[in-house]
Amino acid sequence: MIKKLSPGGKLVDYRHKYRHDKTYNDRRSLTDSEYLRFYHSSDWQHLRKSILERDLYLCQRCGRQGNIVDHIIPSKDHWELREDPGNLQTLCRKCHDAKTKREWFKREKGARRAMQIYLVCGLDSKAKLGYIKQHLTAHDLIFDYDLLMQAQTGLRFGQHNDDLYDYIALYLEQLVRQLRTETRFTNVWITSTVPRNNIDNLLSTYFDLKRILVRSKRTLEVSHKLSNEFNSADWSRYTPVIFDGVG
Numbered sequence: 001m002i003k004k005l006s007p008g009g010k011l012v013d014y015r016h017k018y019r020h021d022k023t024y025n026d027r028r029s030l031t032d033s034e035y036l037r038f039y040h041s042s043d044w045q046h047l048r049k050s051i052l053e054r055d056l057y058l059c060q061r062c063g064r065q066g067n068i069v070d071h072i073i074p075s076k077d078h079w080e081l082r083e084d085p086g087n088l089q090t091l092c093r094k095c096h097d098a099k100t101k102r103e104w105f106k107r108e109k110g111a112r113r114a115m116q117i118y119l120v121c122g123l124d125s126k127a128k129l130g131y132i133k134q135h136l137t138a139h140d141l142i143f144d145y146d147l148l149m150q151a152q153t154g155l156r157f158g159q160h161n162d163d164l165y166d167y168i169a170l171y172l173e174q175l176v177r178q179l180r181t182e183t184r185f186t187n188v189w190i191t192s193t194v195p196r197n198n199i200d201n202l203l204s205t206y207f208d209l210k211r212i213l214v215r216s217k218r219t220l221e222v223s224h225k226l227s228n229e230f231n232s233a234d235w236s237r238y239t240p241v242i243f244d245g246v247g
Contacts, residue, residue: 035075038082047083055090061099066092072174074103077181087177106184113139113186117179117207119200120191120214123230125157127216127243132189134245139186143175146191176202193226194233213238 038044048069059066070091075082091099122128125146132142146157148168153161172190176199179188190199195211203209213235222230 038075043083047085047088051085051088052090054085058090059092059095060089061091061095064092066090066095068093068096070096070099073177073181081177086173113183115179115182115185115188115207116210117188117203118190118210118212119195119203120189120212121193121195121233121238122214122216123193123220123222123226124214124216124218124243125191127218127245128191128214130245131212131214131241131243132191134243135187137186139184140189141185141187142189142191143172144189144191145172145193172199179203180206194229195235195238211238213240214243215240217242217244 051069052067055066057065057067068091070089071082072087072089073081081087118132120128120132129144129147132144136142145168148171149155149160149164150157152164152168153159155161192199200209200211
């Protein structure tokens with residue numbers, strides 16, 4: 001961990017400080033006139049109308065009628081996402097006000113932690129989860145693909161239904177978007193069987209990622225397709241560990 005002395009004389013994680021300095025500088029470079037000019041532009045009005053029509057004028061939180069187009073990640077936090085349809089949603093006034101209040105509270109009053117992101121891969125689902133649990137802290141977030149698949153399908157842990165992949169991938173993409181401005185967690189653990197380059201590329205811009213390949217001594221039954229995908233993956237940036245704590 002790289003630490004530097006802050007003006008107050010306290011050692012802080014340099015990566016954490018740099019990330020928030022960058023956010024501050026981005027906000028400072030965005031002038032109020034530029035901000036207001038965008039929201040009064042014809043481009044925004046056309047985009048706003050298309051999002052309302054896409055969402056059928058329904059609030060994406062409560063299902064009631066909505067007429068506010070909201071940036072999921074606030075535009076002042078990430079100006080480059082201001083015209084990304086995937087970062088826009090229709091909200092009603094009540095849900096929008098509640099979301100704005102939560103964002104303000106997180107920004108002004110919330111805990112500030114120097115998050116570490118771990119990408120944990122491997123064939124053995126139980127070994128990956130067991131490794132994470134050994135290193136878990138009280139302020140961690142886990143995105144476990146296999147646990148989410150189990151919750152969505154009722155299948156046994158480690159079994160997959162390919163028809164649900166797009167839904168789980170969508171959940172993960174929204175999680176990655178939110179992490180760009182997140183500060184509340186100590187560690188974030190994201191699991192998959194093989195490396196996901198899109199997730200790696202999106203997060204590596206904002207975080208110093210740690211990549212772990214978890215192996216176990218158990219004999220596993222895996223499909224030929226998955227075995228080939230695993231064996232042909234690029235593991236050069238991953239640190240291999242052996243987890244034998246699975247009973």
